[in-house]
Amino acid sequence: MVMVDSIAPAGLGDHALTEAFLKSLDQFGLGVMIKDASSGRYEHVNDAATRLLGLSSRSVVGAVDAELFDAAQAMSLRAADQQTLAVPARGVRAEHKMELAGGRREFVTWRQVLADADDTDKKLVSVWQDVTEMRQKETQLQNALAQLEQQQKANDALRREVQDNQVRDTVSGLYHRAHFEEQLRREADLSSREQREFALVAVAIDGLDEIRAKFGVDGCERVVEALGRLLRANTRAMDSPCRLGGDRFVVLLSGIGLAIAHSRMEQLRRQCSQHIIPFNGQQIPFTVCMGVASFPHTAGGIDELMRSADRALANARETGGNRVALASIQFVQEA
Numbered sequence: 001m002v003m004v005d006s007i008a009p010a011g012l013g014d015h016a017l018t019e020a021f022l023k024s025l026d027q028f029g030l031g032v033m034i035k036d037a038s039s040g041r042y043e044h045v046n047d048a049a050t051r052l053l054g055l056s057s058r059s060v061v062g063a064v065d066a067e068l069f070d071a072a073q074a075m076s077l078r079a080a081d082q083q084t085l086a087v088p089a090r091g092v093r094a095e096h097k098m099e100l101a102g103g104r105r106e107f108v109t110w111r112q113v114l115a116d117a118d119d120t121d122k123k124l125v126s127v128w129q130d131v132t133e134m135r136q137k138e139t140q141l142q143n144a145l146a147q148l149e150q151q152q153k154a155n156d157a158l159r160r161e162v163q164d165n166q167v168r169d170t171v172s173g174l175y176h177r178a179h180f181e182e183q184l185r186r187e188a189d190l191s192s193r194e195q196r197e198f199a200l201v202a203v204a205i206d207g208l209d210e211i212r213a214k215f216g217v218d219g220c221e222r223v224v225e226a227l228g229r230l231l232r233a234n235t236r237a238m239d240s241p242c243r244l245g246g247d248r249f250v251v252l253l254s255g256i257g258l259a260i261a262h263s264r265m266e267q268l269r270r271q272c273s274q275h276i277i278p279f280n281g282q283q284i285p286f287t288v289c290m291g292v293a294s295f296p297h298t299a300g301g302i303d304e305l306m307r308s309a310d311r312a313l314a315n316a317r318e319t320g321g322n323r324v325a326l327a328s329i330q331f332v333q334e335a
Contacts, residue, residue: 031128033060037085037113038122040064040078052130054101073098080111081124088113088122106132169243171221172228180242184252187240188302191295199261202291202309203231203249206321211284219279223286226277234268250309258294258326265290265324273322289316293327 025032031049035042045060053060055068065074073096080094091112098105108129115122168175175183187198205211205223212220224243231241231251240252253261269288277284291312299305308327316325 025127029129031130033126033128035081035124035126036122037081037124040081043123049128052105052107052128053098069098080109080126084111084113084124088115104132105130106135169228172224172231172243172249174228174231174249175240175242177242177244180240180244180250180252183240184302187252187254188295188305196255197257197294197297199253199256199258199292199294200305200309201251201253201261201265201293202306202313203227203251203288204290204313204317205247206287206289206317208247211286215279215282215284219284222277222279223284226275226286227272227288230268230271230275234264234271250306258292258297258329261292261294262324262326265292269322269324287322289313289321290324291316291327292324297329298327 026046026048029048029052031052032044032046033042033049034044041062041064042060043062045055045057047057049055050057050060053068060068065077068074069077076096080092080096083094084092091110094109094111096107096109098107108131110127112125113122114125168179184200190196191198205227208220208223211223215222227249228241228243231249235241235251235253238254240254242250242252244250251265253264256264269290272286272288275286277286291309291314293299293305293308293312295305299308312325312327316323319325
C-alpha cells in the first residue's frame, strides 16, 4: 500500500497546481477527491478515483456523497469526514466497503483538512486505494493457513491414536504390560529419590469364566470394556491402569499411600458392583476384587511390590470376591 504523509500541496488555490497533484497520484492507482469542507460538495477528482468508483468526473464534481452513493455508504463517508474535521492538524485513515456496479470493493482512505492562509476556505482531501484483491489474497492465505492448521491437528491426532494403539489394549483401552512396567520403574525410581510413596493395585474380575460360559466371548469382552472405562474414569493422568491379560489388571497410583488408595479402590469396587451391562437383550452384572499394596510400606522393591499386591488380591478372592484387601505393612525392627 502506498502511504502518503502529506497528501496535497500546501495550497489548493492554484488550479494548475491542483490538477498536477491529482494527476501525479494517478500513476500509483490512487484516487484523489477534494470536497468543500462546509458544503460537502466535490470540487476536484482525478481519473483514478473515477475508475475506482465507477463514476464520471462530471457526475462527481458539484455533487455530495448522498447523490453518488447509497444511504449507508454516504453515512460512512460522512462519519469519516467528521472525524477528520475534528482533528484538522493530522490525517485520518478509514476503511470502506462499497457495493459498486462492478461488485463489492474494499478501500482504504486517507483524509486530511487543508485550508488557505486565513483558515477560511477549508478543503477536505481524500486519497483512495482499492485493496479488494489484497484483502482477498489475505483471506485466501488465512483460509489456507487455517486448513493447514486443521490438517496438522488431524495428523497429530492420528499420530497420537497410532501411538496410543501401540501401548493400549484394544478391548479395555488400558495400557499394555510393557508400558505399565516402564511406568512402574520410573515411579519407583522417583519415589526412592524423593522419599515418597505410591500404590499398586492388583485387580481381577470375579467369575469371568462363568460369564464367558453364559454370555460367550463377546459378553466377556463387554465386561472387560466396562471395567476399562471405570478404571480410566477413576484414575488420574499420572496414574497407569493396565491389563496384564485375561481377567488380570493392575493400577499404579502415583504419589498416594495405602489408605487413600484403598478408599479410591473401594469406590471403584462399588461402581463395578452397581454397573449393569446390556447385552443381547440381557443384563450382565459383574464384580471385582482388588489387592492394594504400597511402596515402600508393604514392599521395598518392584518385584516384591507386585507379589504383595497379588497376595492381597488372593486374600480378597479367598474371602468371597467383591472385596478390596490391603497388603500387610512391613515393620522393620530396629537393632
